[in-house]
Amino acid sequence: MSTRKSPNLAEWVKAAFKAYYSRASSLVEEPSEITQREFAFAFFDRPGMHRHMVFRDAAELRGFVARSVPRHAYYSSAYYRYPDAERMDEKVWLGADLVFDIDVDHIDTPCKALHDSWQCPKCGASGKGFVETCPKCGYENVKRKTWVCETCINVARDEVIKLVEMLTGDFGLSSDEVHVVFSGHRGFHVHVESEVVKELGQDARREIADYVRGMGLEPEAFTVPGPRRTLRLVAKPEDPGWYGRVARSVLDWILSLDEKSAALIARGRRVRTLVRLAERLRGRAQSADWLEEVELTRAEWLRLLSLVSRAEGAHIDERVTIDVKRLIRLPGSLHGKTGLRVSRLSLYELENVDVIREARVFGDDEIMINAVNVPQKALDVELQAKAAVLKVPLYLLVYLVANGAEIGVLESPPIRLASGI
Amino acid sequence: MSETPVLLERLDLAKYPFLPETREYVRTLGLAIEDLCSPAGAAVLRRARERIEAAIERRVDTKLDDDVDVEILSFPTAVLLLRIANDRLLARRFAVAEGKRVSRFLTQEPPEKLVYVATKGFEWRIRKFNGRVGSLSYDFLVSFGDFVSNVPEYRGLWKLVNRPLMRGWVPVSAYELARMAEEATKRYIEGRCLEPPPEGVPPPIGGIVNEIKSKWTERMERLGIPKASKVERPEDAYPPCIKAILEDALAGKNVPHSARFALASFLLQIGKSVDEVIDVFRAAPDFREDIARYQVEHIAGLRGSRTKYIPFKCDNMRSLGLCRWRCKGVKHPLQFYRLAVGRGKVEYEEIT
Secondary structure (H helix, E strand, C coil): CCCCCCHHHHHHHHHHHHHHHHHHHHHCCCCCCHHHCCEEEECCCCCCEEEEECCCCHHHHHHHHHHHCCCEEEEECEEECCCCCCCHHHHCEEEECEEEEEEHHHCCCCCHHHHCEEECCCCCCEEECCCCCCCCCCCCCCEEECCCEHHHHHHHHHHHHHHHHHHHCCCCCCCCCEEEEECCCCEEEEEECCHHHHCCCHHHHHHHHHHHHCCCCCHHHHEEECCCCCEEECCCCCCCHHHHHHHHHHHHHHHCCCHHHHHCCCCCCHHHHHHHHHHHHHCCCCCHHHHHHCEECHHHHHHHHHHHHHHHCCCCCHHHHHCCCCEEECCCCECCCCCCECEEECHHHHHHCCHHHHHCCECCCEEEEEEECCCCEEECEECCCCCCEEEEEHHHHHHHHHCCCEEECCCCCCCCECCCC | CCCCCCCCCHHHHHHCCCCHHHHHHHHHHCCCHHHHHCHHHHHHHHHHHHHHHHHHCCCCCCCCCCCHHHHHHHHHHHHHHHHHHCCHHHHHHHHHHHHHHHHHHHHCCCHHHHHHHHHHHHCCCEEEEEEEECCEEEEEEEEHHHHHHHCCCCCHHHCHHHCCCECCEEEECHHHHHHHHHHHHHHHHHHHHCCCCCCCCCHHHHHHHHHHHHHHHHHHHCCCCCCHHHCCCHHHHCCHHHHHHHHHHHCCCCCCHHHHHHHHHHHHHCCCCHHHHHHHCCCCCCCCHHHHHHHHHHHCCCCCCCCCCCCCCHHHHHHCCCCCEEECCCCCHHHHHHHHHHHCCCCEEECC
16 A cells, blocks of 8 residues: 555545535525625636636526536625626625634644644744744744644634624624534634625724624723722623623622732732732622722723633634625535535524534545544544554545545545435 | 604705705706806805815814805815816815714704704614613614714724624714714715716816815825935834834744735835835745735735725724734824824824
8 A cells, every 4th residue: 555645536536526516516505696796616627716707596506516516616705796807896896795704723722732733844843733833943934734623613613602692692683694604624604694784894894803802892981980090890791792791701700810810910019909809809799889899900901801802702813804805615515625515504503513414425434544644633533643554434534635634545435425415 | 763853944954965855955956067157156166165175274164155055055066176176185185074064063953853864864773772881871872884884983982892782783972973974974975076077167167176176285295195215214203013013024023914015015105115125024934036026016006906005004903913002193004104204203002
């Protein structure tokens, strides 16, 4: 068995995609207002992105993907009068869905030590897990090899739930205006389709992005001047929006406040003062006027509010939300790096289904492979990374090959779709 | 809450040019461009010009001409003159002044009238609300989309995150609603002034437009962005965000793409050459002269869309994580630079 990446496996992945699109192109969902959307595709055997495509209806779109077997498929979050115009200014923008992107790429999840690795091109150091910069020489452009597993997806899912609660609670959007889509790779997209947001400009969208992240919380909003240049909290736990979030976080903070956590926001003698204040409040039965005695300096409030936003805000990639002309993955298409289906999930499914199981389109027949440098965990499978010969389910083999693992097989594996596809 | 009957007077049409009633009334008066050259049109033309000149001088002209029809017609006439002038900055200046005028009128109105003007004029969704949240009391609720599209700035209490957002509704005071109307008026007027100029402009009108433009040019020359080559130690006038990116770039740190764009567009705007800007990035770990040149030339407007890009405004720098300062009275890095060159100093503090 060869350990070199076998070229016929790349062909096999392409054939697997073809099998999916021939059998199940009906799973490819047409976006609303399909004639006003731009479509874009990347293919297996041609470089670059093919853009500015338009379709009259779902049937035409499905026929196209079944024939051309795209590696990646996208549509515009924007609505255009002339979506097929090649210059952006000729398309005539009519509006756009509000899109949120949640991706575990920049969140340090506990599982990354099991499947991610890095190498520094400058000093040659390498290691497992997630690093921002080379821990040895400080170089910032380290090369990363990343994989996704169910733990990553659960971390992202928790962020999505936080986001959806804000959209349906604070923003009062209805659950049929908020669509959650698993991206097929390392996260989720949340699309808001509503007349309320359709025509919002970039600045307005940035405000909404900042809101869900808790960016820009200012002490003056939640406090009034107190004694000795302090600011006293006036927000209450039952208040709407960030007023309530701030008040509830302050309550939790006091309940567990000790020297260590006080030192995160206070300096010098103030640390003791805050701990004494917390002890005094905790000695009393909890009541509404508890919070009114929380008096902090402005600098302390700023540090506390930044802790609150980190804990309570949704970790979205704000650039995606601000952009009013974004291409996003087409639900029902396959992600070219994983072979997982870009899957729309109802709010119920988001909380209750196994996302990987939902997004798997290939079978779980066991295949013997010969591999080096595979991750210890990928999708929902734990692997014996040290073993030379491994048994893996077929859908995982698609992922390993599509994401560039070095794999050899004795004979070409079968192509089988998951049951129900 | 538009059930409360509101009676508009003719004077209201002079105050609020964006109301459908006003536009309908102007249509019935049927003023044509040629009429402006007639003796009857002279008063309208004079008043229109007065409103534009007040804007150029940064005055808010809240005068109402004794002849209400003249006052009403002077607005579309001013817009017409500005369409012919075809100058984006002048249009904005006029829009700003007229927005303030509208806001001053609105703050004197009873609540029903204020709501009527905002809902009819801008199609906002507004509800009556008398309540307190935190330490503040409010008069109305507006839909969050209307709020974030019409706030005058994105900080302090105008920032959505610092408002008690209630199932899509944002509480505001009457004063704040009038202030939002100012922003909406500004945008409405700017949009109208940027419509293409009409055909067949009579020569006397063209002459008046030229006089307005030369007055504007004279004013602008005193306010432009000072060229770096004409300033002693221009680096001292850079805003802290740009200074920080510049230091990182010169130290060979890997600066994110957005920061590179901000730095390059800033330096180009203050008159640095493409080569000078490329030199700044030479220490970058992934520096390649051909790529850097291509990108810098693109930002300088020498390639592609031929747009000379300007750096992100402060709000966007903050969202991108490139700003951790609060600069007094500054909304844009270039504004900081202009003020710093002019006054020698701009106050700012670092937000921890």
